[in-house]
Amino acid sequence: MWFFSSPHIVFGEGALSYLENLQGKLACIVSDSNVMRAGLVERVRSSLPAHIAVQVFTEVEPDPSLEVVRQGAAFLNQLQPDWIIAVGGGSVLDAAKGMWILYERPDVDPSAINPIETYGLRRKAHFIAIPTTAGTGSEMTWAIVLRDAAERRKLGLGNREAVPDWAILDPGMILELPPRLTVDTGLDALTHAIEGFTSTFHNDFTDGLCLHAVRLIFQYLPRCYRDGSDFEARQHMQNAAAIAGLGFGNSMAALAHGLGHSLGAVFHVPHGRAVALFLPYTIEYCAGSDPQTLRYVELAHMLGLAGETQNAAARSLVNAIRELEKSLGQPLNLQELGISRESLEQEMNLLVANALNDTQTIMSVRVPDEGDLQRLFWAAFEGKLVDF
């Protein structure tokens, strides 16, 4: 038994105008200072009907902490909104979901948000997600990644009730996204799609979504990078990120996310850049683990790449991903991220401990032990083939 969860989705040019239909008294917009400065919060505010009062919380930081979620929940509790509208990238959307849960259930510890318990959301408010990047997929999922600052660790949390009620995908909200952010977030979506297709929870409902998202990202991400004003490419990338979100959100991500979460919490690397850097290494690590499955063969063939066996297809796929990343100016190893050998050695125990108990690591078809995690981090540092 398993589930497929999805928000109602409004997409395409002018999608923001759907907000005119909202009924209610008070909406709280949750966002961050960059999105606010870019004028996107104002665009959302001005799209709401006049009868709805609006309050704004813009304190969300990149890699949101448990603390900011508590602060946001206190803000919501004070105002008692009937709508929560998250406007931003993955950090904002994840933090807002956490705030929503704590608003509805003040007794919940944010570090304990889990998919097992029932929270009874929607007694106080409904939730709208409006992404301002094309990558996170958080607008589609119940996943919530929060940072435990004290433990220098990201926590992979979530609950199926936290799937937004509505996801509004308006390409006008991502047209001004800078090139590096476009690539970081776009490659996050690629990692979602590939890991969603290959994780142990993959299923018939998610396979097609993940495959199509991979196809769209290979086709349109380079165009978005070369010309941010390419409306058609932006629109397809926004859809691809959401489709990948629907895919992996119902089948889970895997090892590249486990390593990326760990690295991001310790070295403060942007999420998409971190997970995409690890993706080729983790494909190499997983490829030979189960000769009965042909997931990488299916992926490679869909992209028109060679490879009749898992290992051969994985090699083709890894080469294609690295070529794509290189063409987009992304780092291919940890040294190119500016991480020194000394700092990696110094932090290795924490990196391994975090990755070992990450909720996404255990969704991998091959689950590394401590020794293999160390070898994976070193392979990613040196930019070496993973052949163990």
Added chain:
Amino acid sequence: MSIPFPSDAWIKAMMEDLNNSQAYLDAAKNWEGDFYFIIEPGGSLDHTVILYMDLWHGKCREALEITDPNSKSPAFRLSGPVTTWKKVMTKKLDPMQAMITGQLKLQGNMAMVMKNVRAAKELVESCTRIPTEFPV
């Protein structure tokens, strides 16, 4: 030789397996909390059986079948029908999916669980290594 499940002999065999598992030791370094595994009737099992494990920093300090449910106050309780336990222990059902879909019910400190998911996985892996005779 297979060991009947659920039984005192079975939980003691699991204790021995866990205490020999480097993977469990690595994954559960930070785990603190004892368990009731509550196995509800099915097949030839006509009554609920409670198996107790005291898990502490990667080791199992005590394991036994409990006859009086009030004799311990465990930090965690994992319960479900014996048919579901069998599916999980024979790898026909993923333990995370079993819990998320409510086929197995977990109660306890969920922050501890979410920070130690690998420990939970290794715990289930241990179950699958015990040669087991099921009542269903």
